[in-house]
Amino acid sequence: MSRREAAAALGIHQTTAEEWDVGIRKTRNGRIYPGGRSVDYTREVSTTTTPGVRGISLSGLDALDKTLDGRFLSLQDRERIRDLRSSGASLRAIAAALGRSPSTVSREFARNSQPVIGYQPYAAHRKAASRRPRPKERKILVLPRLRDHIEAKLLLRLSPEQISKTLIRDFPDDQEMRVTHETIYQALYLQGRGGLRRELATALRTGRARRKPHRNGDERRPRFVDPMVMISERPPEIEDRAVPGHWEGDLITGALNQSAIGTLVERSTRYVMLVHLPTDHTAESVRDGLIATMSTLPAHLRGSLTWDQGVEMAAHKSFTLATDIQVYFCDPASPWQRGSNENTNGLLRQYFPKGTDLSVYGPEDLEHVAQELNARPRKTLGWDTPAERLRDLLTTT
Template structure:
């Protein structure tokens, strides 16, 4: 609708009302204003009642109709185009930015380059209509691929980054991680069944704020070297061989697994500890893991202040790897390892017995995790990056 057309009587009454209020602004009484305009006093009283006996302020007409172009502005654009005006001059006439006019013409010109204002207004209203069909609901191929990757415990960010790298020229195979999260965690039908929410790292069907932090004092470890004394190269991730470690514990704190993660390549190692996680067991597992690595991949190890690392001096003596300790209740100082623990928990959930997993199964999970693309690696895999570092053929930094 391009706007209501007033009848002659309506136009006359509107013009008379404007003159009436102008006389009132000049200090003329209601009776005198009605006499000068040739109307009954009751008509003037009705006008005053309609405005709550307040003289309406003088308002300048709006230059534009708001955020979006309206039908009247589109008609003016068409008229000015026929007069040969440039887009910048049209923008000045309408009080709009020149880029607004350019986008309007780019979107709504037909194949012959003709701009039709009524068609443009109709199409614009349809384009602004909400809600739109969700991308995962409309694209069966895309939805199937996302579901397959979710079944392999890939995160939404890994899925989106992998698709961008695998289908660089296919825009229909692009989406952002938030699209997947909203499809999984909102009740509306966005194309993914909520059962796939259990494939996320948290396993939750709702979002939960991260407000909890670890507390407690615990036992002290002797002769600790704190993280502040760790070489700067470990922080920059420009040099391979700097590791972070921790334990994930099973039900009843009986069984456990030791996890190690290299900071530069994001490569992770998991060692099952089915019987106990004493300092002796953890130290022996770490020595065994580091024994398979070349010297240039054994530079530092960062751990929290858990008592399982009480024999850190023996570990350093046997492997040559100095151990540095993070501050208490500061898991972000070992962010790479905390992230890896979260990935591992998808396969080894909390509250379960970790002793039931065989060595072969743990090795399979470790291989699965190291063959998943990582955003921090430009969606390369940790396994590929670690292999390149192991052979001394690391790719150049981009």
């Protein structure tokens, strides 16, 4: 039989049958909902009888009429929503009239409408108020069937995300059997409140019983003892390559990062200089190699140096003191901020393939490679060579 036919056979209203289906029980003055929440319509108060969950300490119409914060819909807002909806206004028109986002109005109808009679402002306000108390019981704690299913899947070594997605497939019509993977992680990590046994954490691929903290790029700890001057503080004349004498630098490393060669590219002429690092590429070795190489340049070509945040530049302060060259650091994971240098490093791999030992190359070898690169005509230079552009700078200055 359909619900309508069953309700007629029992002599009850169809709405009553619908409420029975979802577990709502009528009382003399209100209703009791699944989970223990009760509504007394004579006092317009929503309370809860679930142990450990705080009820709503509001009483009377004045309490329901109170506006907690401007970001929450008030009772007057909900009355206006009902009136505008009754006049045929669209969701966007209602949102514009209230000065709210259309998604706010859409969620209001979805969450607080009644199954049969539709949207009623006082009922919607009570329904919203019933969700307000904190803290709330965790879903995994109050639904044993969901908790048992999650534990069984964890023992099969499914990840929380796999469990979350398979719940939708295995229980397509049961909205109670829904949980996000983050809720599962919290249930494992927050012992005493989470709802899942601690030993189940060993079933995770990481095997960790607590969350590992993650930081984003904006929360990076200071890279060096001496403060860095970031590329955002670099003067505009360096950025547009209008003034020569500003360099970009980096290292290319050999097999297992055991050997390295320092690379320097002048931004306006693309002139290349290679730094010999015969023993290692520690911060002190790189600093000494850069000082020796940059000191061969005339003063007007020692403007600045832009580098990434590699540990080899930990001694950047002493390099600046020795050469009077300001070092600017790129943002994390932003190689395009040193585009000329990155492009040159790609060209250098023709001479120094990846995975080879770079310590076998002496200063003469590096000088020979640099001369070949500086003798190549470049499209960006109007088919001049970097050597020609640098020669012009030296002869005209």
